[in-house]
Amino acid sequence: MSADTTLTTERLTLRPFRKEDEEPFFAMSSDPKVFEFLLPFPDRAAFDAFLDHLRGDFNARGWGFWAVERKSDAQFMGICGMHEPGPEFGVGRPCVEIGWRLAPRFWGKGFATEAAREVLRFGFTELGLDEIVSFTAVENAPSRHVMERLGMEREKEFDLLLFPVGHPHRCHYLYRLTRQQWRSGKTTDRE
Numbered sequence: 669m670s671a672d673t674t675l676t677t678e679r680l681t682l683r684p685f686r687k688e689d690e691e692p693f694f695a696m697s698s699d700p701k702v703f704e705f706l707l708p709f710p711d712r713a714a715f716d717a718f719l720d721h722l723r724g725d726f727n728a729r730g731w732g733f734w735a736v737e738r739k740s741d742a743q744f745m746g747i748c749g750m751h752e753p754g755p756e757f758g759v760g761r762p763c764v765e766i767g768w769r770l771a772p773r774f775w776g777k778g779f780a781t782e783a784a785r786e787v788l789r790f791g792f793t794e795l796g797l798d799e800i801v802s803f804t805a806v807e808n809a810p811s812r813h814v815m816e817r818l819g820m821e822r823e824k825e826f827d828l829l830l831f832p833v834g835h836p837h838r839c840h841y842l843y844r845l846t847r848q849q850w851r852s853g854k855t856t857d858r859e
Contacts, residue, residue, distance in 0.1 A: 671727045675734065675786045682734035682748060682783060685723055689735050692744045693719065696771045705805040705837050706769075707830060725751060731795065736770065736783050746770035748783035750791055750800065758829035759842060763801045764791065768814070780814050788818060792847045801844045803828070805837040815843040819850065 675682040685693075694715055696702055709715040726732035726749075733749030748768040753759055766787055768780045791797045802820060804811040805828075812822075820843035831838035 670730050673730045675790055676739075677782050677786045679739055680745075680779065680783055680786075681737045681739055681742075682786060683737060684726055685719070685735045689744050690719065692771075693735075693747070696746060696769070699772060701772045702769060705808040705811070722747075731790065733767075734783075734787075736768075736779070738774075738779075745774045745779060748780070748787055750787060756829055758827055759801070759803070760826065763799070764795075764797055766791070766800050766802050768811075775810070781817050784814060784818055788845065788850060792850050797847065799844055799846045801842055803840045803842045806839045806841055807837065812841065812843075818845060819853075820845040821849075 672684055674684070694712070697709055697715055700708075709718065722733045726734075731749070732751060733747045736745045736748050737743065738745055746769045748766075748770075750764050750766050753763065753765050759765075766784055768784055770780055788800060791800050801823075802811075802815050802818075803826075804815070806825065823842045823844045826840055826842055827838050828840045
């Protein structure tokens with residue numbers, strides 16, 4: 669895979685991060701709505717380290733998390749992509765997870781589902797993955813609905829170990845989709 673791998677959909681371009689994405693991504697990452705069910709970055713240095721990690725992963729493999737850009741105006745919208753969560757996440761097995769984060773002004777318009785469908789296609793056809801998982805806090809109904817629209821099925825409940833014991837969002841649902849399920853087209857088009 670190339671470090672400049674780009675994916676496209678009808679309305680979106682998923683591309684490697686650019687320098688000009690840093691400030692809108694930081695602003696999005698500072699929004700309490702975006703991080704309602706995530707652990708926030710304690711400061712700018714932690715955010716910069718996270719972005720460096722995303723870029724490093726992407727450059728090493730040619731896939732990871734893409735910047736999501738709206739085709740109509742080239743506006744940065746957020747991120748969507750895949751990574752391999754380590755044992756510190758608590759999933760309980762090796763896996764590839766798909767995830768997304770969009771700025772609130774883009775919520776409720778089907779953009780997350782559209783981007784994620786293209787990432788799933790890439791994962792199953794270009795990378796030959798047998799399954800892709802996703803997880804979110806039990807209370808995060810919007811993300812769970814995206815997973816269900818993608819045809820993912822809930823597998824189990826688990827504690828996301830990155831959250832401290834007693835944190836209200838430590839309990840997560842793990843969803844999964846196999847390549848065979850994906851090929852069967854088991855998705856819904858509810859937005």
